[in-house]
């Protein structure tokens with residue numbers, strides 16, 4: 001046996017085949033380290049470089065939002081259709097089985113409830129706890145133009161530094177305060193600031209006019225929040241337009257879990273994000289699955 005192992009004829013070193021260096025094609029992410037890329041690949045499907053994130057973190061300032069009263073009943077059955085789950089550590093530990101192996105994007109900022117000034121957040125998670133939970137990314141709210149703008153940016157940059165130490169990406173979430181204007185100019189400003197200051201990817205809201213300028217001027221991937229519940233076809237149109245205009249996916253909550261048929265809706269959203277379905281074709285999928 002020992003003879004066989006050391007004999008040159010039993011080995012093939014493929015001397016004539018150069019080692020391939022594959023580019024990591026997710027927007028703006030090729031220079032990141034292995035751990036970051038691996039975690040991002042647990043959020044963005046490497047085949048499409050897109051993601052369907054299921055957002056259920058609303059309770060961190062809103063309490064039991066409609067559709068999230070019993071996450072074990074309403075959300076757990078949707079997990080198989082999501083690429084990634086965005087939630088708080090409280091929900092993760094209490095309600096999500098540790099056998100869930102897709103990416104978890106952990107809500108890492110918090111503090112004020114809906115009754116107070118929302119921009120007055122703090123970092124709400126220790127990096128050690130995020131590592132313990134094996135998360136794929138940390139999500140932090142950034143309030144550009146908000147009362148506590150600098151503090152919220154500081155929360156993000158501190159999380160970026162901690163994340164960089166351990167290979168954990170940070171999702172910068174552009175928050176729109178109660179009094180703040182939502183237009184493309186604002187979204188360009190807010191998303192670009194998040195990316196410049198180190199966010200690995202950025203979540204923002206879809207704007208009907210000029211959204212492609214937001215994605216074009218942000219050097220890292222952008223995902224859109226779903227926002228308030230819309231009729232299903234309108235939500236699918238929004239997702240479709242955002243993807244067509246350069247978004248790398250959705251981080252959708254209410255338009256999925258408040259849908260009349262959440263399991264059908266998340267599958268229809270997937271068709272748009274990963275298979276470039278038209279909104280009408282995806283809506284047909286929704287109707288068909290809803291009827292089952």
Ligand code: R5P
Nearest residue numbers: 055058225226227252253254
């Ligand atoms: C705010 O509550 C959270 O960051 C949500 O994750 C985000 O707004 C996405 O959820 P929705 O699609 O319901 O807007």
